[in-house]
Amino acid sequence: MGLMSKIVAGTLTAALLVTGGYVWADINDLVPGFLTNAEPIPPALPFPTVTGPDPATSPADPLPILDGKGAPITGDTIATLAAKLAKNKDTLGPSVAVVVSDTFTGDPITAVNADTPIVAASVQKILTGLAAMDVLDPNSxxxxxxxxxxxxxxxxxxxxxxxxxxxxxxxxxxxxxxxxxxxxxxxxxxxxxxxxxxxxxxxxxxxxxxxxxxxxxxxxxxxxxxxxxxxxxxxxxxxxxxxxxxxxxxxxxxxxxxxxxxxxxxxxxxxxxxxxxxxxxxxxxxxxxxxxxxxxxxxxxVGEIVDYFLKTSDNTITEVMGRLVAVERGLPGTFDGATTAVIQALTTMGLDTTGVDLVDCSGLGDTSTVTASLINEAINTMAQAPAYRQAVRGMAVAAYDGTLNDRYTNRNGRGLVRAKTGSLPGVTALAGTLLTLDDRTLTFTIIADDLPDGGPWAARQAMDAFVEQLSECGCS
Known part of the structure; x- marks a missing residue:
């Protein structure tokens, strides 16, 4: 009890005693005593009889993996799963890149076509977000x-x-x-x-x-x-x-x-x-x-604006931030100035921008190319640096908000996957972080830029299934 409460309580008790009101206070349960006007306390119920478990019906595995199917996925099997995904040409087409790494160490787990230039659509916004967080003050x-x-x-x-x-x-x-x-x-x-x-x-x-x-x-x-x-x-x-x-x-x-x-x-x-x-x-x-x-x-x-365009995939605001990066670096506030500034900023930070060719900062232009390894490295950089981490936290959450609000609704990974989506005609992509069954954080990047006829739905389902398997990973 705090000092003021003790003072008030003590003053009240003293006043009751002086005026002979203790009996009244006791009856109304304001002070300790045997008198009361409350309903009598019913007798206690008998202690329940506890039945022990039946060995014949006890589950063999009291902690099954999320989907209950087989043994947990290990780090050794992720490469096999990624290779299988990349070879699924009927669903994803012939041009697929996949990268999975440990988020906080940056250690690679698997990579397929990671350094091949590829159209990433709006996943490219991750690069602009990181450049903006680095060049501009996130609190400005x-x-x-x-x-x-x-x-x-x-x-x-x-x-x-x-x-x-x-x-x-x-x-x-x-x-x-x-x-x-x-x-x-x-x-x-x-x-x-x-x-x-x-x-x-x-x-x-x-x-x-x-x-x-x-x-x-x-x-x-x-x-x-x-x-x-x-x-x-x-x-x-x-x-x-x-x-x-x-x-x-x-x-x-x-x-x-x-x-x-x-x-x-x-x-x-x-x-x-x-x-x-x-x-x-x-x-x-x-x-x-x-x-x-x-x-x-x-x-x-600036940090909140980066969160906003990563979560909502707002093309215009991404371009605005790219121009502000350009102006801050002494370049013109144009499309060319912004893309040049973003690439320069990433290179200065030590990221490998080989093979990157940007026509805009948002990925809306369908001729920009990046590499899956750069996207993955950018996410890891955001997650590892406290100054940039807000951008990762701002990505859409599976089955909850942003461009992932209607995905993973019936999949493991809902609430555990934070990612940026990408979509253009013939292109679908997904990149972000996830928390695995054994509490390990992984970064993943999946891009397919030559989808077969029929639209992106089947490709997204395949990507989501792969990420779901990652979320069930027993990788430690």
């Missing part, structure tokens, strides 16, 4: 600012947040963490403090340059698979709610219009037609001094 945030340039001229400056909320931000969210309404309210309040209610408004989103869609097909934004990549956007450029909702052709100008509308509602008159203009002659105003910033909002942390 992306700022969207309003900068004063002259008495009545304001610039909305995009810093790379395409997940702004159209209205008020939600501090518990990643998509929608910072809000346009919040930014407008702070801007209006700052203007009114100096007696200004009429302005000209411009957008500087020159942090990112070049084509906003790069190697992607023209129908990618209308179909909702990704938005054109800009330095600012609302809800990743979606025209309505929904993961694959159509995207605005120009998410940045939509964000500008949204901001201007909020200012108008708050009593600020925008006299010009808001349009793009670079704030400083030398390009994006990366060296804006704080005195010129009259309002700003901040995104979720």
């Amino acid at each position: 945030r992306i700022s969207t600012t309003v900068v004063q340039a002259g008495n009545n001229t304001l610039y909305l400056v995009g810093g790379g947040d395409m997940m702004l909320a159209a209205n008020t931000g939600d501090p518990d969210a990643v998509n929608g963490h910072a809000g346009m309404r919040n930014l407008a309210e702070d801007t209006a309040a700052s203007l009114k403090l100096t007696g200004r209610t009429t302005i000209n408004l411009y957008l500087d989103d020159s942090l990112f340059t070049g084509s906003p869609t790069g190697p992607w097909a023209d129908d990618i934004p209308p179909l909702g698979y990704a938005a054109a990549v800009h330095a600012i956007g609302v809800d990743v450029g979606r025209q309505r709610e929904g993961t694959y909702a159509p995207r605005y052709a120009d998410p940045a100008t939509h964000a500008l219009t949204t901001f201007a509308d909020h200012l108008t509602e708050l009593g600020i008159t925008v006299t010009n037609t808001p349009s793009r203009r670079v704030l400083d002659r030398d390009g994006y105003a990366a060296t804006i001094d704080d005195e010129r910033v009259i309002a700003s909002v901040q995104s979720a942390t």
